[in-house]
Amino acid sequence: MEFDFSEDYRLLADQLRRALEEAAPLEAARKTVDTGQINVTAWELLGEMGILASGISTDFGGNGLGPLPVCLAAEAIGWSVAAIPTASLYHATPLIQSCGSPEQQDRWLPALASGSATACVATDSALAVEDDHITGVISPVSGGTGASVAIVRANNQLWLVDMAENAVEQEALESRDPGRQLCRITFRNTPATRMTGDDADLALNHAVVCVAFEQIGGASRALNGAIDYSRERRAFGQTIGSYQAIKHKLADIWTKIEIARAHAMYAAWSLGTGAVDLPLAAAAARASATEAYLFAAQETLQVHGGYGFTFESDSHLFYRRARALAACYGPAVEWRSRLAARLIAGETTKH
Amino acid sequence: MDFADSPIDAQFRAQAREWLAAHAPVTRGRGRVAWPDDATLVAAAREWQSKKAAAGYAAIALPREYGGGGGTTTQQIIFRQEEERYDVPFGVYEIGLGMCVPTLLALGSDKVKERFVARAISGAEIWCQLFSEPAAGSDLAALRTKAVKTGENWLVDGQKVWTTGAQFSDYGLLLARTDSSATKHAGLTLFIIDMRAPGVEVRPIRQLDGGVEFNEVFLSGVMIPDEFRLTVPGGGWAGAMTTLMFERLNVGANIGLIDSSTLIDISRRLETSTGRASDDPHVRDIIAQAYLNDRGLKLLTYRTLTNLGRGQLPGPEQSITKLVIASQAQLIANLLLDLRGQEGALVGSALGDGWEAVERSWSFGAAMRIAGGTDEILRNVIAERVLGLPAAKRDDTTRPFNEDAA
Numbered sequence: 109m110e111f112d113f114s115e116d117y118r119l120l121a122d123q124l125r126r127a128l129e130e131a132a133p134l135e136a137a138r139k140t141v142d143t144g145q146i147n148v149t150a151w152e153l154l155g156e157m158g159i160l161a162s163g164i165s166t167d168f169g170g171n172g173l174g175p176l177p178v179c180l181a182a183e184a185i186g187w188s189v190a191a192i193p194t195a196s197l198y199h200a201t202p203l204i205q206s207c208g209s210p211e212q213q214d215r216w217l218p219a220l221a222s223g224s225a226t227a228c229v230a231t232d233s234a235l236a237v238e239d240d241h242i243t244g245v246i247s248p249v250s251g252g253t254g255a256s257v258a259i260v261r262a263n264n265q266l267w268l269v270d271m272a273e274n275a276v277e278q279e280a281l282e283s284r285d286p287g288r289q290l291c292r293i294t295f296r297n298t299p300a301t302r303m304t305g306d307d308a309d310l311a312l313n314h315a316v317v318c319v320a321f322e323q324i325g326g327a328s329r330a331l332n333g334a335i336d337y338s339r340e341r342r343a344f345g346q347t348i349g350s351y352q353a354i355k356h357k358l359a360d361i362w363t364k365i366e367i368a369r370a371h372a373m374y375a376a377w378s379l380g381t382g383a384v385d386l387p388l389a390a391a392a393a394r395a396s397a398t399e400a401y402l403f404a405a406q407e408t409l410q411v412h413g414g415y416g417f418t419f420e421s422d423s424h425l426f427y428r429r430a431r432a433l434a435a436c437y438g439p440a441v442e443w444r445s446r447l448a449a450r451l452i453a454g455e456t457t458k459h
Numbered sequence: 460m461d462f463a464d465s466p467i468d469a470q471f472r473a474q475a476r477e478w479l480a481a482h483a484p485v486t487r488g489r490g491r492v493a494w495p496d497d498a499t500l501v502a503a504a505r506e507w508q509s510k511k512a513a514a515g516y517a518a519i520a521l522p523r524e525y526g527g528g529g530g531t532t533t534q535q536i537i538f539r540q541e542e543e544r545y546d547v548p549f550g551v552y553e554i555g556l557g558m559c560v561p562t563l564l565a566l567g568s569d570k571v572k573e574r575f576v577a578r579a580i581s582g583a584e585i586w587c588q589l590f591s592e593p594a595a596g597s598d599l600a601a602l603r604t605k606a607v608k609t610g611e612n613w614l615v616d617g618q619k620v621w622t623t624g625a626q627f628s629d630y631g632l633l634l635a636r637t638d639s640s641a642t643k644h645a646g647l648t649l650f651i652i653d654m655r656a657p658g659v660e661v662r663p664i665r666q667l668d669g670g671v672e673f674n675e676v677f678l679s680g681v682m683i684p685d686e687f688r689l690t691v692p693g694g695g696w697a698g699a700m701t702t703l704m705f706e707r708l709n710v711g712a713n714i715g716l717i718d719s720s721t722l723i724d725i726s727r728r729l730e731t732s733t734g735r736a737s738d739d740p741h742v743r744d745i746i747a748q749a750y751l752n753d754r755g756l757k758l759l760t761y762r763t764l765t766n767l768g769r770g771q772l773p774g775p776e777q778s779i780t781k782l783v784i785a786s787q788a789q790l791i792a793n794l795l796l797d798l799r800g801q802e803g804a805l806v807g808s809a810l811g812d813g814w815e816a817v818e819r820s821w822s823f824g825a826a827m828r829i830a831g832g833t834d835e836i837l838r839n840v841i842a843e844r845v846l847g848l849p850a851a852k853r854d855d856t857t858r859p860f861n862e863d864a865a
């Protein structure tokens with residue numbers, strides 16, 4: 109039994125965390141709330157460390173290492189609350205890799221691998237298509253701002269749109285978490301190319317497993333901060349961490365994180381090996397990590413008292429990001445409902 | 460990541476499976492049910508234990524020279540996983556083999572080990588644990604049962620409570636106060652007590668569920684020979700902590716409570732006034748949430764097994780298991796009983812197949828949130844020992860016990 113990442117990957121996880129702590133300190137995340145700017149240094153760093161190339165086959169400029177390095181990077185991104193167009197890495201890249209035509213892959217994957225392009229996905233809105241031209245509005249799109257390419261659904265098929273086309277309009281939306289940019293994209297008879305595969309589920313599962321790791325990274329950092337604070341802050345002659353109301357709260361947060369992490373690790377294994385139980389494992393990871401981060405962000409803010417409500421504290425960074433990540437790819441209650449349907453139908457995991 | 464057993468463990472599992480298939484009683488169905496009476500339970504348990512002992516499966520991780528299997532903790536867990544598929548009698552030897560015998564091996568003299576360990580493993584002698592007292596549960600070090608040295612013996616007076624299995628046990632681990640003028644934790648000593656010695660009186664306690672698994676034990680003038688002392692006088696607290704540490708090695712042991720699989724099973728078959736229970740969104744949400752916990756804990760067991768394989772012992776983070784499953788069993792049982800409407804107020808046996816296990820979780824779930832460390836104490840353990848939060852300020856540890864108790 110070896111239910112853990114390999115030693116190499118554990119080392120990589122460490123490196124990623126340290127590198128991102130430096131490239132994307134929490135102070136930078138706080139600034140982002142005002143500026144809404146992507147952290148370009150952190151994005152480039154992921155390129156340099158081979159993370160952007162890892163889900164891409166070597167034929168198209170990738171390093172073919174598969175999803176595990178991306179999962180580890182996602183945890184470090186969550187830990188640093190970095191402002192990064194993750195939808196490109198978590199969702200669009202695997203989608204082009206699995207469903208793109210050879211021409212589309214040739215055109216976009218090398219640029220995605222190097223980080224010179226980013227892509228966004230909005231496959232849940234229905235657009236009109238006529239003669240390979242798309243018309244309609246998608247909103248809100250995560251990571252759409254500045255994306256070079258968009259993957260959309262029209263006529264029950266996936267299409268790829270080059271955002272450099274003139275007939276595309278992008279409008280930034282105000283996001284509760286400016287570190288995760290959202291925008292509205294309007295297509296007016298914009299040329300699009302049809303994608304050849306239509307198995308979008310694999311990429312979606314890839315995305316939610318990555319987000320689960322990001323949620324766990326954020327929840328863990330929030331917990332760590334609250335532990336530190338509760339050992340220093342004093343009230344009624346004692347550190348607040350010696351009071352049980354605080355202790356039990358932190359113990360409950362830890363419990364949720366541990367359980368969510370176990371699910372995420374199994375889902376990563378499932379993703380990495382192409383196991384058939386991926387849908388079940390991914391739904392479990394998504395549902396438990398969402399719950400863990402929402403709870404951790406909310407309750408660690410509480411531990412900080414009035415200071416937790418200030419802009420100066422870190423609490424709001426986690427509070428915002430937890431909300432933003434809960435909103436993408438559908439709420440936890442939907443994932444739990446899907447999970448229950450699979451369980452009631454008798455589905456089980458491999459191990 | 461690799462979920463396969465190592466080649467040696469795989470071979471062990473295969474052998475264990477084969478042996479169990481040939482020797483274990485046939486499964487009667489899902490969920491453990493209470494035995495009709497102690498005599499039947501003990502007889503069945505004794506028979507099963509001696510079969511296991513003869514095959515080396517009785518105490519797999521304990522040394523061969525005392526009748527153990529000479530294997531690893533991982534193999535012990537593997538055997539337990541396989542054994543749990545059968546409806547074999549659990550609950551008679553767990554305290555003895557899981558906590559008392561490892562304590563004897565860790566602290567006992569050679570003479571003690573030779574006298575007791577092999578007989579406990581073979582099932583010839585049953586053990587219990589006499590720690591808790593009326594005024595000392597969570598705060599175990601507050602115990603008052605006294606042991607006074609008289610010549611070569613110790614004279615014990617006091618009262619223990621919640622002693623599981625005392626009614627059929629031969630020996631017990633006894634924690635007693637040997638020096639009242641020392642501070643609370645410093646005046647304790649750990650002993651072996653002969654449960655049939657004069658002055659030991661076991662009175663059954665009737666439980667919420669009607670069962671009688673635990674007891675009050677009154678000790679009046681009980682003589683314990685000095686050679687039955689397991690720690691130096693005053694060293695009992697550390698000894699007791701050794702015992703409680705072994706409890707953690709009982710990784711992944713099923714405590715007989717229902718989980719999400721029972722909820723799925725029953726709700727799929729259950730018609731309510733508003734339709735099939737498993738179609739109800741509220742029920743479905745609880746199914747998902749319970750599964751997330753059960754499955755998460757199972758995966759955490761995989762992580763513990765991974766750590767064991769690396770030579771690390773399970774630490775205080777093991778508290779997570781009981782903390783999560785006991786209250787969840789209550790929640791699931793209450794939901795299922797709710798779904799039966801007014802019928803849910805009937806006893807389990809009147810509700811049909813599988814419902815006795817539901818009723819047992821309704822009642823025993825409550826007990827499991829208390830036994831072996833309450834939910835609140837487990838949260839303290841996680842906060843202080845895993846997360847490193849400061850201990851609560853207390854003023855009961857520095858004064859002599861007899862001043863504090865006064």
Ligand SMILES: Cc1cc2nc3c(=O)[nH]c(=O)nc-3n(C[C@H](O)[C@H](O)[C@H](O)COP(=O)(O)OP(=O)(O)OC[C@H]3O[C@@H](n4cnc5c(N)ncnc54)[C@H](O)[C@@H]3O)c2cc1C
Pocket residue numbers: 352554587588589590591593595596597598620621622623624673826827829830831832833834835836839
């Ligand atoms: C089924 C069962 C079997 C048992 N078997 C045995 C056995 O074989 N041998 C044995 O020695 N004992 C046994 N026990 C006893 C068990 O260990 C104690 O019941 C347990 O430690 C709690 O102690 P208590 O009952 O005195 O409750 P108390 O300690 O009085 O607790 C009462 C309440 O106060 C809370 N509380 C206490 N201290 C704190 C604190 N510091 N912070 C927050 N809350 C606190 C508790 O969580 C609980 O909610 C058994 C108990 C049960 C239920």
